Amino acid sequence: MAVFMDLNITYTTDKKRLQSVIETAAHLGYSTVAINYVVDLQQKKQEIGKPKCVLELFDTFPMVQGKSRPIKVLNRLTVVASDPSHFAACMTFDVDIICVAVTEKQPFFFKRSPVNGAIERGVFFEISYTPAIRDSTMRRYTIANAISLMETCKGKNVIVTSGAEKPLELRGPYDIANLGLLFGLSEGDGKAAISTNCRAVHLHGETRKTALGIVHTMKKDQPLTVRQEEEHVPPSKRAKIETV
Amino acid sequence: MRRADIKDEPATYERLVYKNTSVYHYMRISLVLENESATLSAAQLKQLIVSGLRDLYGEVGGAFPFDLLKFDESTLTGVLRVYNSGLVKLWSALTLLGSYQEELCFFRVTQVSPFLLTLSGNSRELELD
Numbered sequence: 001m002a003v004f005m006d007l008n009i010t011y012t013t014d015k016k017r018l019q020s021v022i023e024t025a026a027h028l029g030y031s032t033v034a035i036n037y038v039v040d041l042q043q044k045k046q047e048i049g050k051p052k053c054v055l056e057l058f059d060t061f062p063m064v065q066g067k068s069r070p071i072k073v074l075n076r077l078t079v080v081a082s083d084p085s086h087f088a089a090c091m092t093f094d095v096d097i098i099c100v101a102v103t104e105k106q107p108f109f110f111k112r113s114p115v116n117g118a119i120e121r122g123v124f125f126e127i128s129y130t131p132a133i134r135d136s137t138m139r140r141y142t143i144a145n146a147i148s149l150m151e152t153c154k155g156k157n158v159i160v161t162s163g164a165e166k167p168l169e170l171r172g173p174y175d176i177a178n179l180g181l182l183f184g185l186s187e188g189d190g191k192a193a194i195s196t197n198c199r200a201v202h203l204h205g206e207t208r209k210t211a212l213g214i215v216h217t218m219k220k221d222q223p224l225t226v227r228q229e230e231e232h233v234p235p236s237k238r239a240k241i242e243t244v
Numbered sequence: 245m246r247r248a249d250i251k252d253e254p255a256t257y258e259r260l261v262y263k264n265t266s267v268y269h270y271m272r273i274s275l276v277l278e279n280e281s282a283t284l285s286a287a288q289l290k291q292l293i294v295s296g297l298r299d300l301y302g303e304v305g306g307a308f309p310f311d312l313l314k315f316d317e318s319t320l321t322g323v324l325r326v327y328n329s330g331l332v333k334l335w336s337a338l339t340l341l342g343s344y345q346e347e348l349c350f351f352r353v354t355q356v357s358p359f360l361l362t363l364s365g366n367s368r369e370l371e372l373d
Protein backbone atom coordinates (compact mmCIF):
# COMPACT_ATOMS: atom_id res chain seq x y z
CA MET A 1 0.00 0.00 0.00
CA ALA A 2 1.32 3.43 -0.77
CA VAL A 3 2.33 5.66 2.08
CA PHE A 4 0.27 8.59 3.33
CA MET A 5 1.41 11.96 2.13
CA ASP A 6 0.31 15.48 2.90
CA LEU A 7 1.28 17.77 0.09
CA ASN A 8 0.37 21.19 1.38
CA ILE A 9 1.94 22.78 4.42
CA THR A 10 1.99 26.55 4.15
CA TYR A 11 5.42 28.01 4.40
CA THR A 12 5.93 30.35 7.31
CA THR A 13 9.07 32.23 8.13
CA ASP A 14 8.68 31.09 11.72
CA LYS A 15 11.00 28.13 11.77
CA LYS A 16 9.75 26.71 15.07
CA ARG A 17 6.16 26.59 13.90
CA LEU A 18 7.16 24.83 10.70
CA GLN A 19 9.14 22.34 12.74
CA SER A 20 6.22 21.65 15.07
CA VAL A 21 3.86 21.17 12.11
CA ILE A 22 6.21 18.64 10.56
CA GLU A 23 6.64 16.85 13.87
CA THR A 24 2.88 16.58 14.32
CA ALA A 25 2.55 15.25 10.77
CA ALA A 26 5.15 12.59 11.50
CA HIS A 27 3.40 11.67 14.72
CA LEU A 28 0.06 11.32 12.93
CA GLY A 29 1.53 8.91 10.42
CA TYR A 30 2.35 10.90 7.29
CA SER A 31 5.50 9.61 5.62
CA THR A 32 6.00 12.60 3.36
CA VAL A 33 5.05 16.26 3.50
CA ALA A 34 5.56 19.11 1.08
CA ILE A 35 6.11 22.73 2.02
CA ASN A 36 4.12 25.03 -0.21
CA TYR A 37 5.41 28.39 -1.45
CA VAL A 38 2.70 30.57 -3.00
CA VAL A 39 3.36 33.10 -5.74
CA ASP A 40 0.70 35.52 -6.92
CA LEU A 41 1.48 36.66 -10.43
CA GLN A 42 -1.04 39.46 -10.40
CA GLN A 43 0.84 41.36 -7.75
CA LYS A 44 3.68 43.15 -9.38
CA LYS A 45 7.16 43.14 -7.99
CA GLN A 46 6.73 40.03 -5.96
CA GLU A 47 9.87 38.12 -5.27
CA ILE A 48 9.61 34.42 -5.52
CA GLY A 49 10.65 33.23 -2.08
CA LYS A 50 13.59 30.94 -2.41
CA PRO A 51 12.73 27.46 -1.31
CA LYS A 52 14.60 26.74 1.86
CA CYS A 53 16.97 23.87 1.74
CA VAL A 54 15.20 21.04 3.45
CA LEU A 55 18.25 20.07 5.46
CA GLU A 56 18.30 23.44 7.17
CA LEU A 57 15.08 22.69 8.99
CA PHE A 58 16.06 19.74 11.05
CA ASP A 59 19.22 18.02 12.08
CA THR A 60 17.41 14.72 12.39
CA PHE A 61 13.98 14.35 10.91
CA PRO A 62 11.27 13.10 13.25
CA MET A 63 10.40 9.45 12.91
CA VAL A 64 7.05 8.54 11.40
CA GLN A 65 4.87 6.77 13.95
CA GLY A 66 4.50 3.14 12.99
CA LYS A 67 7.49 3.01 10.69
CA SER A 68 11.17 3.22 11.34
CA ARG A 69 12.01 5.73 8.65
CA PRO A 70 12.21 9.47 9.16
CA ILE A 71 9.73 11.73 7.48
CA LYS A 72 10.56 13.01 4.03
CA VAL A 73 10.08 16.71 3.29
CA LEU A 74 9.60 18.11 -0.21
CA ASN A 75 9.19 21.62 -1.57
CA ARG A 76 6.40 22.77 -3.79
CA LEU A 77 5.51 25.97 -5.66
CA THR A 78 2.00 27.27 -6.20
CA VAL A 79 1.25 29.92 -8.79
CA VAL A 80 -2.01 31.82 -8.51
CA ALA A 81 -3.63 32.25 -11.91
CA SER A 82 -6.51 34.46 -12.95
CA ASP A 83 -9.96 33.17 -13.67
CA PRO A 84 -10.25 32.94 -17.50
CA SER A 85 -7.18 30.78 -17.74
CA HIS A 86 -8.85 27.88 -15.96
CA PHE A 87 -9.63 26.16 -19.24
CA ALA A 88 -6.08 26.73 -20.51
CA ALA A 89 -4.59 25.49 -17.26
CA CYS A 90 -6.26 22.14 -17.55
CA MET A 91 -5.30 21.57 -21.15
CA THR A 92 -1.91 23.06 -21.70
CA PHE A 93 -0.01 24.14 -18.61
CA ASP A 94 2.82 21.93 -17.54
CA VAL A 95 1.66 21.48 -13.99
CA ASP A 96 1.09 18.59 -11.65
CA ILE A 97 -1.71 19.83 -9.45
CA ILE A 98 -4.61 22.17 -9.99
CA CYS A 99 -5.80 23.58 -6.69
CA VAL A 100 -9.49 24.12 -6.32
CA ALA A 101 -9.73 27.32 -4.36
CA VAL A 102 -12.22 27.02 -1.57
CA THR A 103 -12.14 30.58 -0.29
CA GLU A 104 -14.98 31.71 -2.50
CA LYS A 105 -17.93 30.17 -4.22
CA GLN A 106 -16.79 29.25 -7.69
CA PRO A 107 -18.58 31.43 -10.24
CA PHE A 108 -18.19 28.82 -12.93
CA PHE A 109 -18.97 25.17 -12.98
CA PHE A 110 -16.35 22.64 -13.88
CA LYS A 111 -16.85 21.64 -17.47
CA ARG A 112 -16.31 18.06 -18.37
CA SER A 113 -14.01 18.51 -21.37
CA PRO A 114 -11.07 20.32 -19.73
CA VAL A 115 -11.38 18.12 -16.65
CA ASN A 116 -11.16 14.96 -18.72
CA GLY A 117 -8.30 16.38 -20.71
CA ALA A 118 -6.43 17.07 -17.49
CA ILE A 119 -7.08 13.56 -16.20
CA GLU A 120 -5.64 12.04 -19.37
CA ARG A 121 -2.50 14.13 -19.04
CA GLY A 122 -2.03 13.00 -15.47
CA VAL A 123 -2.87 16.25 -13.72
CA PHE A 124 -4.51 16.05 -10.32
CA PHE A 125 -7.09 18.24 -8.62
CA GLU A 126 -6.44 19.25 -5.07
CA ILE A 127 -8.89 20.02 -2.33
CA SER A 128 -7.68 21.57 0.85
CA TYR A 129 -9.53 20.86 4.09
CA THR A 130 -8.19 23.32 6.65
CA PRO A 131 -10.56 26.16 5.76
CA ALA A 132 -13.35 23.78 6.72
CA ILE A 133 -11.94 23.62 10.21
CA ARG A 134 -11.53 27.32 10.70
CA ASP A 135 -14.78 28.81 9.58
CA SER A 136 -18.30 27.58 8.98
CA THR A 137 -18.84 29.59 5.76
CA MET A 138 -15.61 28.14 4.41
CA ARG A 139 -16.93 24.73 5.33
CA ARG A 140 -19.97 25.20 3.11
CA TYR A 141 -17.87 26.42 0.20
CA THR A 142 -15.39 23.58 0.58
CA ILE A 143 -18.08 20.93 0.56
CA ALA A 144 -19.97 22.60 -2.30
CA ASN A 145 -16.88 22.94 -4.48
CA ALA A 146 -15.75 19.43 -3.66
CA ILE A 147 -19.09 17.92 -4.57
CA SER A 148 -19.27 19.79 -7.87
CA LEU A 149 -15.72 18.67 -8.68
CA MET A 150 -16.59 15.05 -7.94
CA GLU A 151 -19.56 15.19 -10.26
CA THR A 152 -17.41 16.19 -13.20
CA CYS A 153 -14.37 14.07 -12.54
CA LYS A 154 -16.17 11.06 -10.98
CA GLY A 155 -13.63 10.79 -8.21
CA LYS A 156 -10.56 10.16 -10.34
CA ASN A 157 -7.34 12.10 -9.98
CA VAL A 158 -8.23 13.86 -6.76
CA ILE A 159 -5.97 14.52 -3.81
CA VAL A 160 -6.96 15.93 -0.46
CA THR A 161 -4.41 17.98 1.46
CA SER A 162 -4.31 20.17 4.50
CA GLY A 163 -3.27 23.77 4.22
CA ALA A 164 -1.98 23.68 7.74
CA GLU A 165 -0.35 26.70 9.24
CA LYS A 166 -0.40 25.45 12.80
CA PRO A 167 0.16 21.95 14.14
CA LEU A 168 -3.35 21.87 15.61
CA GLU A 169 -4.87 22.11 12.14
CA LEU A 170 -3.58 18.77 10.90
CA ARG A 171 -5.72 15.66 10.90
CA GLY A 172 -4.78 12.02 10.68
CA PRO A 173 -4.85 10.14 7.38
CA TYR A 174 -7.83 7.91 8.15
CA ASP A 175 -9.81 10.97 9.28
CA ILE A 176 -9.19 12.50 5.88
CA ALA A 177 -10.21 9.31 4.12
CA ASN A 178 -13.48 9.57 6.04
CA LEU A 179 -13.89 13.20 4.95
CA GLY A 180 -13.59 11.94 1.38
CA LEU A 181 -16.89 10.14 1.96
CA LEU A 182 -18.44 13.50 2.85
CA PHE A 183 -17.12 15.03 -0.35
CA GLY A 184 -18.72 12.36 -2.47
CA LEU A 185 -15.79 10.02 -3.03
CA SER A 186 -16.23 6.30 -2.60
CA GLU A 187 -14.33 4.60 0.24
CA GLY A 188 -11.55 3.31 -1.95
CA ASP A 189 -11.23 6.66 -3.71
CA GLY A 190 -11.05 8.47 -0.40
CA LYS A 191 -8.12 6.43 0.80
CA ALA A 192 -6.43 6.71 -2.58
CA ALA A 193 -6.77 10.48 -2.41
CA ILE A 194 -4.17 10.63 0.31
CA SER A 195 -1.95 7.74 -0.63
CA THR A 196 -1.70 6.45 -4.17
CA ASN A 197 -2.76 9.67 -5.90
CA CYS A 198 -0.30 11.74 -3.88
CA ARG A 199 2.46 9.34 -4.79
CA ALA A 200 1.46 9.65 -8.45
CA VAL A 201 1.71 13.45 -8.19
CA HIS A 202 5.17 13.17 -6.68
CA LEU A 203 6.36 10.91 -9.48
CA HIS A 204 4.74 13.13 -12.08
CA GLY A 205 6.71 16.07 -10.73
CA GLU A 206 9.98 14.18 -10.69
CA THR A 207 9.63 12.82 -14.18
CA ARG A 208 8.94 16.24 -15.65
CA LYS A 209 12.67 16.88 -15.58
CA THR A 210 13.50 13.59 -17.20
CA ALA A 211 12.00 13.64 -20.70
CA LEU A 212 9.15 11.16 -20.19
CA GLY A 213 10.97 9.19 -17.54
CA ILE A 214 13.93 8.05 -19.64
CA VAL A 215 16.74 10.29 -18.50
CA HIS A 216 17.68 10.65 -14.86
CA THR A 217 20.15 13.18 -13.49
CA MET A 218 22.07 12.77 -10.30
CA LYS A 219 24.51 14.95 -8.45
CA LYS A 220 28.02 13.70 -9.01
CA ASP A 221 30.19 14.15 -5.96
CA GLN A 222 31.77 10.79 -5.44
CA PRO A 223 35.42 11.43 -6.40
CA LEU A 224 35.66 14.28 -3.88
CA THR A 225 34.45 12.24 -0.91
CA VAL A 226 36.84 9.41 -1.63
CA ARG A 227 39.75 11.80 -1.65
CA GLN A 228 38.58 13.41 1.59
CA GLU A 229 38.37 10.07 3.30
CA GLU A 230 41.88 9.22 2.31
CA GLU A 231 43.14 12.41 3.88
CA HIS A 232 41.28 11.75 7.11
CA VAL A 233 42.76 8.35 7.65
CA PRO A 234 45.10 8.82 10.61
CA PRO A 235 48.79 8.30 9.93
CA SER A 236 49.10 5.27 12.17
CA LYS A 237 46.47 3.33 10.22
CA ARG A 238 47.98 4.32 6.96
CA ALA A 239 51.29 2.98 8.08
CA LYS A 240 49.72 -0.40 8.94
CA ILE A 241 48.17 -0.75 5.54
CA GLU A 242 51.45 -0.05 3.85
CA THR A 243 53.35 -2.62 5.77
CA VAL A 244 50.76 -5.32 5.17
CA MET B 245 -17.44 -49.57 -6.15
CA ARG B 246 -20.38 -49.05 -3.90
CA ARG B 247 -22.24 -51.80 -2.13
CA ALA B 248 -25.90 -51.79 -3.00
CA ASP B 249 -27.18 -52.21 0.56
CA ILE B 250 -25.37 -49.28 2.03
CA LYS B 251 -27.04 -46.11 1.06
CA ASP B 252 -25.11 -42.94 0.92
CA GLU B 253 -26.53 -40.31 3.10
CA PRO B 254 -25.97 -36.86 1.78
CA ALA B 255 -23.54 -35.00 3.95
CA THR B 256 -25.34 -32.31 5.87
CA TYR B 257 -23.84 -29.20 7.15
CA GLU B 258 -25.13 -25.96 8.27
CA ARG B 259 -23.35 -22.77 7.39
CA LEU B 260 -23.85 -19.64 9.45
CA VAL B 261 -22.62 -16.40 8.01
CA TYR B 262 -22.64 -13.30 10.16
CA LYS B 263 -22.26 -10.26 8.04
CA ASN B 264 -21.81 -7.88 10.87
CA THR B 265 -22.35 -9.08 14.37
CA SER B 266 -21.80 -5.80 16.02
CA VAL B 267 -24.41 -3.11 15.94
CA TYR B 268 -22.11 -0.49 17.36
CA HIS B 269 -18.73 0.95 16.50
CA TYR B 270 -16.36 2.01 19.23
CA MET B 271 -13.83 4.81 18.88
CA ARG B 272 -10.98 5.71 21.17
CA ILE B 273 -10.35 9.43 20.95
CA SER B 274 -8.15 11.92 22.64
CA LEU B 275 -8.58 15.67 22.77
CA VAL B 276 -5.57 17.91 22.27
CA LEU B 277 -5.98 21.50 23.38
CA GLU B 278 -3.82 24.47 22.60
CA ASN B 279 -3.84 25.54 26.20
CA GLU B 280 -2.34 22.49 27.80
CA SER B 281 -3.45 23.14 31.32
CA ALA B 282 -7.17 23.26 30.59
CA THR B 283 -9.33 20.25 31.39
CA LEU B 284 -12.89 19.24 30.65
CA SER B 285 -15.40 17.15 32.48
CA ALA B 286 -17.16 14.29 30.74
CA ALA B 287 -20.36 16.29 30.38
CA GLN B 288 -18.50 19.18 28.77
CA LEU B 289 -16.86 16.85 26.30
CA LYS B 290 -20.18 15.34 25.30
CA GLN B 291 -21.62 18.83 24.90
CA LEU B 292 -18.68 19.76 22.69
CA ILE B 293 -19.18 16.76 20.43
CA VAL B 294 -22.92 17.38 20.20
CA SER B 295 -22.30 21.00 19.22
CA GLY B 296 -19.83 19.85 16.57
CA LEU B 297 -22.37 17.42 15.16
CA ARG B 298 -25.01 20.10 15.18
CA ASP B 299 -22.74 22.60 13.38
CA LEU B 300 -22.05 20.15 10.63
CA TYR B 301 -25.30 18.22 10.27
CA GLY B 302 -27.93 20.42 11.85
CA GLU B 303 -30.55 19.52 14.42
CA VAL B 304 -31.16 16.09 12.94
CA GLY B 305 -27.50 15.21 13.05
CA GLY B 306 -27.02 16.66 16.49
CA ALA B 307 -29.76 14.43 17.84
CA PHE B 308 -28.01 11.26 16.77
CA PRO B 309 -27.43 9.07 19.81
CA PHE B 310 -23.92 8.23 20.89
CA ASP B 311 -22.41 7.40 24.26
CA LEU B 312 -19.24 8.35 26.02
CA LEU B 313 -18.27 5.14 27.71
CA LYS B 314 -15.08 6.13 29.46
CA PHE B 315 -13.33 9.38 29.95
CA ASP B 316 -10.06 10.06 31.66
CA GLU B 317 -9.78 13.73 32.64
CA SER B 318 -6.07 13.80 33.27
CA THR B 319 -5.10 12.57 29.81
CA LEU B 320 -8.31 13.69 28.04
CA THR B 321 -8.84 10.33 26.35
CA GLY B 322 -12.13 8.52 26.03
CA VAL B 323 -14.11 5.79 24.33
CA LEU B 324 -17.20 6.61 22.30
CA ARG B 325 -19.89 4.23 21.14
CA VAL B 326 -22.11 4.92 18.15
CA TYR B 327 -24.48 2.97 15.93
CA ASN B 328 -23.03 1.76 12.64
CA SER B 329 -25.16 4.11 10.61
CA GLY B 330 -23.80 7.12 12.46
CA LEU B 331 -20.10 6.32 12.31
CA VAL B 332 -19.28 8.42 9.26
CA LYS B 333 -21.21 11.39 10.61
CA LEU B 334 -19.62 11.26 14.03
CA TRP B 335 -16.12 10.74 12.68
CA SER B 336 -16.38 13.60 10.20
CA ALA B 337 -17.81 15.89 12.87
CA LEU B 338 -14.85 15.09 15.13
CA THR B 339 -12.42 15.73 12.29
CA LEU B 340 -13.85 19.12 11.40
CA LEU B 341 -14.22 20.37 14.94
CA GLY B 342 -11.73 23.17 15.32
CA SER B 343 -12.31 25.19 18.41
CA TYR B 344 -13.48 24.92 21.98
CA GLN B 345 -14.33 28.13 23.80
CA GLU B 346 -12.36 30.27 21.38
CA GLU B 347 -9.30 28.07 21.66
CA LEU B 348 -7.88 25.80 19.02
CA CYS B 349 -8.28 22.13 19.69
CA PHE B 350 -8.28 18.90 17.82
CA PHE B 351 -9.55 15.40 18.29
CA ARG B 352 -7.15 12.64 17.60
CA VAL B 353 -8.90 9.38 16.79
CA THR B 354 -6.55 6.60 17.84
CA GLN B 355 -8.63 3.48 17.29
CA VAL B 356 -11.90 2.61 15.60
CA SER B 357 -13.36 -0.88 15.77
CA PRO B 358 -16.70 -2.68 15.83
CA PHE B 359 -15.53 -4.67 18.81
CA LEU B 360 -14.67 -3.24 22.17
CA LEU B 361 -12.02 -5.85 22.88
CA THR B 362 -9.74 -4.65 20.08
CA LEU B 363 -9.52 -1.22 21.68
CA SER B 364 -7.71 -2.68 24.62
CA GLY B 365 -4.52 -3.45 22.76
CA ASN B 366 -2.43 -1.79 20.14
CA SER B 367 0.07 -3.82 18.21
CA ARG B 368 2.26 -0.82 17.63
CA GLU B 369 2.88 -0.41 21.32
CA LEU B 370 3.71 -4.04 21.96
CA GLU B 371 6.85 -4.47 23.95
CA LEU B 372 8.69 -7.62 23.19
CA ASP B 373 11.06 -8.69 25.90
